[in-house]
């Protein structure tokens with residue numbers, strides 16, 4: 001089972017992928033998480049990546065493709081994976097085509113104003129990357145209750161400190177959305193033409209969404 005989760009930053013790719021992958025016995029691969037780890041290590045490459053991420057720009061294709069090539073060799077990918085945040089450019093998608101046959105691409109949608117509200121309210125565990133959200137959005141047919149930790153400011157899974165990603169601040173969000181519109185959005189057509197695209201409207205919180213997606217993704221079990 002090999003899936004790509006597509007959609008703008010903050011739409012819920014990471015939240016959904018991190019909950020679905022263990023249930024399906026496949027790996028959750030987030031290039032954002034890989035690069036945040038690299039940046040935290042403070043290597044020369046890590047520092048370069050960190051500067052790019054802080055601006056909200058994309059890491060160069062060559063580095064991203066190499067990171068994926070290495071990651072998919074790991075044992076947890078034996079039964080498949082969900083790619084979260086990769087590919088983000090046509091060149092990355094073509095490189096992926098040369099590596100694997102993807103079963104399905106889930107294109108996750110959300111109204112623009114809700115997206116902005118959700119990204120600004122995202123909190124992430126500094127240790128394990130688990131995702132929370134302090135926004136309570138109930139309007140225009142959207143029912144998204146907050147995803148709060150049991151103890152304020154602490155991750156339920158590992159007790160790590162919750163923080164707001166520097167690139168989730170308003171000035172960087174705009175840059176990230178511009179990059180999404182210019183470089184990543186063309187992938188929707190790319191995968192539609194291949195007959196792989198499945199459109200999904202996110203209107204409720206993960207409690208309702210996860211069972212729906214589990215049923216959908218489960219159909220690709222071999």
Ligand code: AMP
Pocket residue numbers: 009010031032033035052053056057058059060064084085086087088089092167176
């Ligand atoms: P994410 O956690 O998916 O929002 O990614 C955070 C940041 O990591 C992005 O804003 C980019 O700077 C970088 N990044 C993650 N995935 C990719 C990718 N596939 N291509 C280029 N840059 C990426």
